[in-house]
Amino acid sequence: MLKLISWIIFLVVVLIISALSIANRHDVVFSLDPLPFIFDLPLYILLLAAGFIGLLLGSISTWLRGGATRRENRRQRREIAELKGQNLTLSRDLDASKVKGPISGESKDSPRQLEHHTAL
Template structure:
């Protein structure tokens, strides 16, 4: 799996380098209602748009997984409580109760 991710990163790097070399011309970037105009290389706009898309997608995924994270947190608390109960019951267990349990298991009722 690690090899596949390295191969993917190499191809992504080659793509970004090719994009940067091929689109070095400046374009005018403006936000229409605002009096803001800026000349930037085209590849910077493309990469900034891709980066913004990744950030928005990660934020959306984080929001949608909130219910699962909450449920996971509650289940971990419940497991911790049950482990505590189990250790408490194991500490309360006496050798006499073990002997009684073993005798009950050894002689089945007829």
């Protein structure tokens, strides 16, 4: 459903851009005043170029502002990987201790075993 809505919005934007291009075909003078560049361009090209430049600058600005968030995400991913590794190591140690059974010389209800069970 979301893909259909995206296509509908895309088609509406294309229609608007097409209508803008057809309605604004006449040439306008574009100059960068202190510089000696003067161009005669169709108005729709200037409007589309201005929109594209605005989109580009907005994207760059958003990307730069998201730097702290991306840095925090990378830190958290490293921390999660480290904790998963610790968890895996502890799980293996626990499985190994279950296979070995109680330490020789200790009874099943030894203080060491009771401490372990109360800590959980």
